[in-house]
Amino acid sequence: xxxxxxxxxxxxxxxxxxxxxxxxxxxxxxxxxxxxxxxxxxxxxxxxxxxxxxxxxxxxxxxxxxxxxxxxxxxxxxxxxxxxxxxxxxxxxxxxxxxxxxxxxxxxxxxxxxxxxxxxxxxxxxxxxxxxxxxxxxxx
Amino acid sequence: xxxxxxxxxxxxxxxxxxxxxxxxxxxxxxxxxxxxxxxxxxxxxxxxxxxxxxxxxxxxxxxxxxxxxxxxxxxxxxxxxxxxxxxxxxxxxxxxxxxxxxxxxxxxxxxxxxxxxxxxxxxxxxxxxxxxxxxxxxxxxxxxxxxxxxxxxxxxxxxxxxxxxxxxxxxxxxxxxxxxxxxxxxxxxxx
Numbered sequence: 001x002x003x004x005x006x007x008x009x010x011x012x013x014x015x016x017x018x019x020x021x022x023x024x025x026x027x028x029x030x031x032x033x034x035x036x037x038x039x040x041x042x043x044x045x046x047x048x049x050x051x052x053x054x055x056x057x058x059x060x061x062x063x064x065x066x067x068x069x070x071x072x073x074x075x076x077x078x079x080x081x082x083x084x085x086x087x088x089x090x091x092x093x094x095x096x097x098x099x100x101x102x103x104x105x106x107x108x109x110x111x112x113x114x115x116x117x118x119x120x121x122x123x124x125x126x127x128x129x130x131x132x133x134x135x136x137x138x139x140x
Numbered sequence: 141x142x143x144x145x146x147x148x149x150x151x152x153x154x155x156x157x158x159x160x161x162x163x164x165x166x167x168x169x170x171x172x173x174x175x176x177x178x179x180x181x182x183x184x185x186x187x188x189x190x191x192x193x194x195x196x197x198x199x200x201x202x203x204x205x206x207x208x209x210x211x212x213x214x215x216x217x218x219x220x221x222x223x224x225x226x227x228x229x230x231x232x233x234x235x236x237x238x239x240x241x242x243x244x245x246x247x248x249x250x251x252x253x254x255x256x257x258x259x260x261x262x263x264x265x266x267x268x269x270x271x272x273x274x275x276x277x278x279x280x281x282x283x284x285x286x287x288x289x290x291x292x293x294x295x296x297x298x299x300x301x302x303x304x305x306x307x308x309x310x311x312x313x314x315x316x317x318x319x320x321x322x323x324x325x326x327x328x329x330x331x
Contacts (some may be wrong), residue, residue: 022180029184033191034296040325065304113304139308
């Protein structure tokens, strides 16, 4: 920034050092930035010896993903049922209703056909998680 | 054009990046860097906004396409197993290779585990135990220290096309080595 000596004020912002800083900063950030935001889905697996829960849940729920894209919810315990849904949204709604009816129900075991892709499992987990249910991968 | 006017124009245009060239004797052309500064500012703001700082380093390979999902939690530090179309790696070291998500027959045992992966996990687990045992605090027995530092977490970085069959083999092998807390790595969806 400079000031003219003869009376009138004539400001001139020297942009060169700012541009220099920006160039270095942008180059560094472009090189180091990761544009993918990575997050984690918990899918705890409960070993057989750790299953001695003193207060068992009122119902146990299994969400089974089928090869044809449908989802089956099987419940045991106080409420026995087996319902098939055509998409994850319908299944999530059914889980929400179960959660409302049985507040003690907190986790869903997810199983799938051999050919079901990992992406479909994650999608199903994503929908189920919206009901504050924890996920447990099963079938092995 | 008067020399003084030319000088003023050049000064308004910028400083050291200005490139002036004399044309036909006295004429000077100055590079307008004000607009460049504007672009840089916008670019910098965008980069700062999208810049994510994480203490956890998850190196996702080029040949892996993670599934996209919302609602995940922040990543944690744990042992990493990667499952791709062509093989499995543990902590970056290749363990098994196969084609189109299909391990060879001999690579899967009767109980659904993968002996090669179990062996690699055992080796890594042993390293973990040794590190834990080495950091024994005063008054704590090595056995307790190992138990306290035992990490059952496993980060599963799998391609979105991985069939559940293969994933089950990987998870069975991991549970064989007492890994029970599986963390599935996903890309946060934009919507």
